[in-house]
Amino acid sequence: MKKFFSVKNIFIILLVALGVGYFFYQKSKPAVFSEGGKVKKTYTVTTNNLKSTISLSGKIDAEEKATLQFQISGKLNWVGVKEGDRVKKWQVLATLDQRELQKTMEKYLLDYMDNRWDFEQWRDDNKKAYSGSGSTYISDQLTRLAEQNQFGLNKTVLDVELKSIALEASRLVSPLDGLVTQVDQPVAGVNITPSTARIEVVNPETIYLRNLVDQQDVVKLSEGASCEIVFDAFPEQVYSGAITYLSYAQEPGEDNSYLVKISVPENKKKDLRLGMGAEITVNLEQKNQVLAIPIEALVQEDKNNYVYVLNKDNKSQKRKVITGIETDTEIEIKKGLKKGEVIVY
Numbered sequence: 001m002k003k004f005f006s007v008k009n010i011f012i013i014l015l016v017a018l019g020v021g022y023f024f025y026q027k028s029k030p031a032v033f034s035e036g037g038k039v040k041k042t043y044t045v046t047t048n049n050l051k052s053t054i055s056l057s058g059k060i061d062a063e064e065k066a067t068l069q070f071q072i073s074g075k076l077n078w079v080g081v082k083e084g085d086r087v088k089k090w091q092v093l094a095t096l097d098q099r100e101l102q103k104t105m106e107k108y109l110l111d112y113m114d115n116r117w118d119f120e121q122w123r124d125d126n127k128k129a130y131s132g133s134g135s136t137y138i139s140d141q142l143t144r145l146a147e148q149n150q151f152g153l154n155k156t157v158l159d160v161e162l163k164s165i166a167l168e169a170s171r172l173v174s175p176l177d178g179l180v181t182q183v184d185q186p187v188a189g190v191n192i193t194p195s196t197a198r199i200e201v202v203n204p205e206t207i208y209l210r211n212l213v214d215q216q217d218v219v220k221l222s223e224g225a226s227c228e229i230v231f232d233a234f235p236e237q238v239y240s241g242a243i244t245y246l247s248y249a250q251e252p253g254e255d256n257s258y259l260v261k262i263s264v265p266e267n268k269k270k271d272l273r274l275g276m277g278a279e280i281t282v283n284l285e286q287k288n289q290v291l292a293i294p295i296e297a298l299v300q301e302d303k304n305n306y307v308y309v310l311n312k313d314n315k316s317q318k319r320k321v322i323t324g325i326e327t328d329t330e331i332e333i334k335k336g337l338k339k340g341e342v343i344v345y
Contacts, residue, residue, distance in 0.1 A: 058211035064203035178203040297345035
């Protein structure tokens with residue numbers, strides 16, 4: 001039986017395959033145009049859907065967060081939380097030893113009562129001085145004594161208020177519902193200063209993406225603009241967000257940079273954490289079925305835009321155009337070109 005796949009047949013098949021491959025390769029190559037000894041690309045003007053975007057980089061921050069520190073020194077008496085604990089608003093998180101403060105408070109309260117009783121007794125003893133006409137009077141000397149007694153009473157009131165403030169300062173209270181993210185001094189029984197014990201609380205329901213944007217780009221943004229977000233920790237998942245805040249003033253310490261806040265999706269699983277980085281694509285504008293050309297085909301001269309159009313004589317002619325929105329690769333042509341014309345670049 002004669003073999004069908006002879007060496008000759010295999011050689012012919014290979015030649016056909018190479019010919020077909022070369023044909024499709026040539027079809028896929030960009031069209032070229034030779035003019036003045038230079039090979040240039042050509043492009044047939046057509047309509048396309050364009051979406052103008054800006055790329056930003058940001059990190060997760062939170063609107064509601066607090067760093068709590070004692071305002072006075074003392075012996076750390078109790079720490080009621082650890083990192084990762086959930087806390088409620090106005091919950092006491094830690095306290096200093098309050099025994100000395102409480103005793104001092106009691107002493108000042110007694111001083112206050114003693115001064116108040118003396119003041120009221122003095123006032124009762126001197127309120128019945130009358131003139132010959134029967135009207136009540138107090139001499140200059142009695143007036144000064146009354147003022148001095150009132151001053152003494154006021155001082156004891158202030159002492160009591162100051163000790164009350166000190167008692168309040170001996171407790172760390174959370175100002176928000178949230179999650180404890182840091183406890184600097186978890187061990188009770190040690191003497192601390194205001195800088196040596198710190199507790200941080202963050203509300204994870206208020207996270208957002210914090211971005212610093214330069215002045216050239218911030219003017220293109222607007223509140224409510226939609227965004228596509230890819231977190232570094234989840235590179236294969238695209239989240240949706242929107243611009244919620246644009247700073248009017250420059251960020252302190254950052255030249256020509258403005259704060260931009262972008263919302264993040266609901267964080268039910270708490271996968272998104274403070275400090276996580278993300279790449280954001282902000283959608284500025286989208287137009288469908290508009291004339292568009294490769295952005296590299298545009299020539300800028302004297303603040304005007306031009307393209308080179310191929311005429312009937314197969315020569316390129318410079319023509320002014322009016323442009324619109326642009327992407328990384330294409331730009332809209334509002335005026336100056338027609339669909340089907342060929343440009344050279």
